[in-house]
Amino acid sequence: MTSYTPPHERAREAFLDAVRFDRAGLVPIIAQDAATGEVLMLAWMNRAAVEETLATGRVCYFSRSRGTLWRKGETSGQVQRLVELRLDCDRDSLLALVEQTGVACHTGRRSCFFTAIRDGAVTEIAAPLADPEALYGGAR
């Protein structure tokens, strides 16, 4: 896997200026496993989160529930290293190709998208790979 080299500030600023944040100052972002193509999660970033992610190569979201920057893996150790950040045609959503350490989902599953209809019922289609209690302890 190619390691991420932060681009120069001018390129980072040009990218940031291209993003159309919504009225709350946020943009939705998809995290996709760069190696397997698996979609891991959908989260949100504000301008500071995009800035930090581009500058450090470590994915930082904005937690809408806590109202603060959310450095993915800070508590759980399940960090995401950026491979490439992409912007869509309307400039109002982002796609991050990442290297995921461990699991992306707080339930201990690799991906947050584990609920679907199968055999005529709403079903959990993936089992936890890690114990959420071990990942978060009392911190969550």
Place this chain on the structure above:
Amino acid sequence: MTSYTPPHERAREAFLDAVRFDRAGLVPIIAQDAATGEVLMLAWMNRAAVEETLATGRVCYFSRSRGTLWRKGETSGQVQRLVELRLDCDRDSLLALVEQTGVACHTGRRSCFFTAIRDGAVTEIAAPLADPEALYGGAR
């Protein structure tokens, strides 16, 4: 590729009831190519769009700009057939695995996520595969 068989109404209703729509009655949805894993686009659905998509197997979004249901491919012919619809752990975002006819992006590119930083500059990393004028004519 497995073809989609609409589940019974009870399962569809259970899935719909599980989705947490935002204050505007919308939920973000990622469309991913079921065969290649490529992330094609991020769009939005309201309850009626989720309902129609599950019932027909043809992906229908909600157009925030037009304020109406948006049957993907209705004008362009670039339809998306549903393979599976998945809900995330927080129940506030969706992932659609789809079979994409032609291109997903209105610019004629396969994916909407074609802008990234490469070689120190914000760059278009994919070229159009289809002529938008041919896809939409004067209809867009």
